[in-house]
Amino acid sequence: MSRIGAAFTEGIIAFTATNIDDIIILLLFFSQINVYFRRRHIVFGYYLGLTVIILASLPGYFGGLIVPREWIGLLGLLPIAIGIKQLLSREKETPQVQAVTSELEYDKSGNPILSFLTSILSPQTYKVAAVAVANGGDNISIYIPLFAGSQLASLGIIIAVFFLMLGVWCAIAYLLTRQPTIAYMLTRYGQPLVPFVLIGLGLFIMYERGTFNLLFPAQT
Incomplete structure (x- = not known):
């Protein structure tokens, strides 16, 4: 097999091996789409999260900063x-907030560049990115040795494949939520479960x- 292949x-x-569980997280996110939480927030957030994970793994290519698993686990505090926060603020959203958000979305739709930049800077995007980084934090320990054993051209191909595969992952998750039965189940039961899923994921x-x-060392 050639080096490129x-x-x-x-x-x-x-x-695939390190992101199977992200399909479930993406399903939950796509099931929560509404007037103030858009598809682009999810896609941009996950791409931002993957970028952070790749950047954190690059020291492996340069010769080996090994991140201890115990410290990587602290990323679990983010989804928790x-x-x-979602549990505490679930009942605090008002029609006025949604109306303002809807108006902002309408204004942005007339200016694609503004819409793109605003979506990237949106807190919703960073929330998704935080979950993506936390859920994929352990991938760093896999990507570091993978990157360390690659030449520059191979490294570029691997990273490009990662970004392409994330697009495939997002498309699969979104299409699954468009299925009537799955969409109904996620819409009816997904919303109340999301905060608990995030807390459980973090734990x-x-x-x-x-x-x-690390936090509670055993007493000897």
Whole structure:
């Protein structure tokens, strides 16, 4: 197999193996789309999160900064904080807020550049990015040795495959939510469950990475 083919294959396998669970998270996000939470917030947020993870993994290419799993697990605090905030503010949204947001969306639709920039700078985008980074934080420990064993051209191909595969992931998750049965289930039952899913995700991330041992060392 050629070097390009090998890098392409490695990129697909690495992304698929480390991002299967993101399909579920994307499904939940796409099921929450409304007047103030748009598809572009989800897509931009996940691409921003993937960019952060790739940048954090690049030291592996330059010779090896190894991030301890226990410290990576601290990223689990991000979805926990977002989930708790959603629980506390669930009943605080008013029609006035939604009306203002709707007006802003209408204004932005007349100016694609403004809409693009505003979406990138939106707090909604950063919330999605925070969840993406937290859920994919452990991927750093996989990407570091993957990048470390690659030449510059292969590294570029692998990163390009990651970005392409994320687009495929977003498309699959969105199309699944367009199925009537799935859309109904997610719309009816997904909204109340999202904060608890985020909190559970954060706790699982911290548990699986051994972060609780870091925070609460065993007494000997």
